[in-house]
Amino acid sequence: MAAPKKASSARAAASIPQVAWHQIRPAPVILVSGPEGFLAERASRQLRDALRDIDASLEVHDLMADAYAPGELMSLASPSLFGEPRLIRVDGASTMNDAFLQEALEYLETPADDTTLLIRHSGGVRGKKLLDAIRQGVGGGIEVVCAELKRDSDRADFAAAEFRHAARPIAPAALRALVSAFTDDLAELAGACQQLMADTEGDITEQTVAKYYGGRVETNAFAVADAAIAGRHGEALGLLRHALATGADPVPMVAAFAMKLRTMAKVGGTRGASGQVASSLGLAPWQVDRARRDLQGWDEAGLGRAILAAAETDAAVKGAGRDPVYAVETLVRTVSARGHDL
Template identity: 60%
Template sequence: MAGKAKIAIEQLSWNNAKPAPIVLVSGAEGFLADRATQRIREILRDADASLEVSDLDASSYVPGELLTLASPSLFGEPRLIRVSDVEKCNDEFLLEMLDYAESPDPDTTVVLRHGGGVRGKKLLDTLRAGTGGAVEIVCAELKSDNDKFDFAGNEFRIAGRKIAPSALRSLVQAFSGSGSELANACQQLIADADGDITDRTVEDYYGG
């Protein structure tokens, strides 16, 4: 039985996402992947407002699309290419992305969203081995209550807001079935609630 491929690249959490020539956004938690991709776009946009943003679907990829979008433009604007459904990629995308990874364009950031599964494994193994100067953003599913508690607590810390531990537990219990709904609930409290967030605050917003 073959061992797992060695991972030689930097692996980051979604909230530490950063640009690189190729960014592999892996894992089943889609809303965290969206957050990571948005953060990369904001960093690139802050660095240069002329950023060109393009989207590709790896499952319906047409040969030549990647090279066309990554080609240097007349005015030299930086480019962000967001590629969805890499876990469903067709053979044409796989071949061209493997070729592109050998010599990525220095002014282009390619974000590859892979939700899991074995399709595209050769590409993932190639990137994880260090080809293309890639980094990986790991967006694992928030399965346990502890995972969700840590995530929700981090949402309030990032926003500079205080929430009582018991209120945080109540919030997590109210939205234990969905990480994305929990994230939305945290953001609503951060945006709408005044002062420190208590059990009463959570009860007023989400009781029942």
């Protein structure tokens, strides 16, 4: 247990600003850390555009830290004939070679004038000495944290921000449908947001999302789970079979059931405003509202049996059972009966 505490202390002791991807700003050195590649790429583009707004003559150079040749960084950072500002973007720092590590540490001691060095590190211990130096303030940098958006609430916040920045209203139900349709790829979710804004006018409603992504939404794992939790067995079974026939994987199907049932168990029995409950449980307010609606018609014993069935089905679809499809159909039947006999 000592190692995590030490790591936490080191991060807490960082003397440079740590900002979210959309708060990136010019600095002599910028460490873009974290596993979410899409957000890192978005931050890099945002920085490039901001620097070009300051000076249109900006020179942009790209390096790979794992294929770095000695002298490249110093050569690119050397003053140019006409004094154009430079942006040097370094990718692959999580697998950096020794030459880059050594020369980057040297560069931090005396960063070049009119030069921004952006280093992308997706995670791991490689180059820890360099990361520690940047975080301790050597070079006068900032850190842009691109954490993975694992929770539905995080992805919903991301999508909501896309529409908010474009001043395009979107109905809460439409936002939920859109996020549930693109659970696997943040880039796809961002692309869907941009397409809806480019192809439509006015408020974005649930009907708008259904028009563009109806097929995907209808066969989504969460749509199957929603129908089953509401007790609509025939609809849930039909959606499930259509989803499986079009290539859906039983594993994320079961995961969707488990996620929603666990959320219902967390919310069940709570009192108070949605925002207050959401804060205490680490959820978004709309998730609390949805779970409370989903709990109508359920009792504690039935919910417990449904959660147990989801765990057993998860094992079955991951190799413990002979027929994954039959296992998921059985789970649909159990959940549709709210944990009791159908």
